[in-house]
């Protein structure tokens with residue numbers, strides 16, 4: 001019998017679905033076949049009538065049908081006034097459905113930053129929250145003590161959107177019965193234990209503080225354009241988008257979309273600094289040493305980097 005997956009879209013833009021549909025080599029259909037996962041319902045893939053869908057939800061919520069994977073995309077919307085009536089399905093607050101299905105699922109996955117931490121949805125006034133975090137505070141909608149039937153917390157797969165291969169890889173690991181090592185944000189270390197900075201092709205520019213102050217150029221984007229790569233955990237630059245690209249590869253800074261505090265309350269494309277030294281330094285770096293090291297590194301930058309000769 002195939003493993004079952006139910007995909008619930010809550011308060012978000014649908015970007016995680018778009019990302020999922022871009023899965024290739026193997027594509028989504030082949031991946032699910034290989035993993036032995038059958039989709040019970042996905043808003044972009046299912047054809048059941050409203051009545052059949054309602055029956056399915058009732059069967060899942062009552063436990064009459066087993067549920068292996070509950071994947072939630074988008075934040076849980078609790079407004080107005082805690083009623084959840086800003087986001088309903090058949091006049092029922094979707095937050096009730098989230099709670100009912102989460103109780104019955106072997107694994108609960110939060111696809112994207114809104115479902116994980118609230119994300120852009122929580123930046124508004126709709127009382128949105130992530131499933132088990134609200135930004136960097138544990139708790140969220142299901143509460144900090146929540147565990148799914150397999151004894152795991154909500155597995156957070158942040159990203160705006162979540163990288164399709166992080167989602168597919170996590171499903172593959174869980175379907176195979178592998179134990180996932182989770183970080184402090186309940187994200188699998190295999191995909192979130194690295195920084196966006198790692199794997200960026202501009203690393204040598206960063207090393208020698210060869211910087212650029214406009215989009216699409218070739219230097220590092222950290223010192224003027226607000227690149228969050230050295231502060232952000234996520235697989236971009238190692239798992240490319242469309243197998244081809246990433247923000248920093250096209251000359252746009254990483255905006256830190258996997259971070260619990262995304263979106264930040266300051267402009268994306270400016271580096272906040274004190275006397276030319278970025279306020280937010282690469283994770284784990286000591287300010288005094290960084291200032292000394294970067295000053296020397298900039299003075300020692302090789303001409304081939306300063307000239308930015310390469311076209312790619």
Ligand code: SF4
Pocket residue numbers: 196197198200201202203204206219220221222227228229230248253254
């Ligand atoms: S552009 Fe961003 S990710 Fe790339 S090297 Fe510079 S700081 Fe790191």
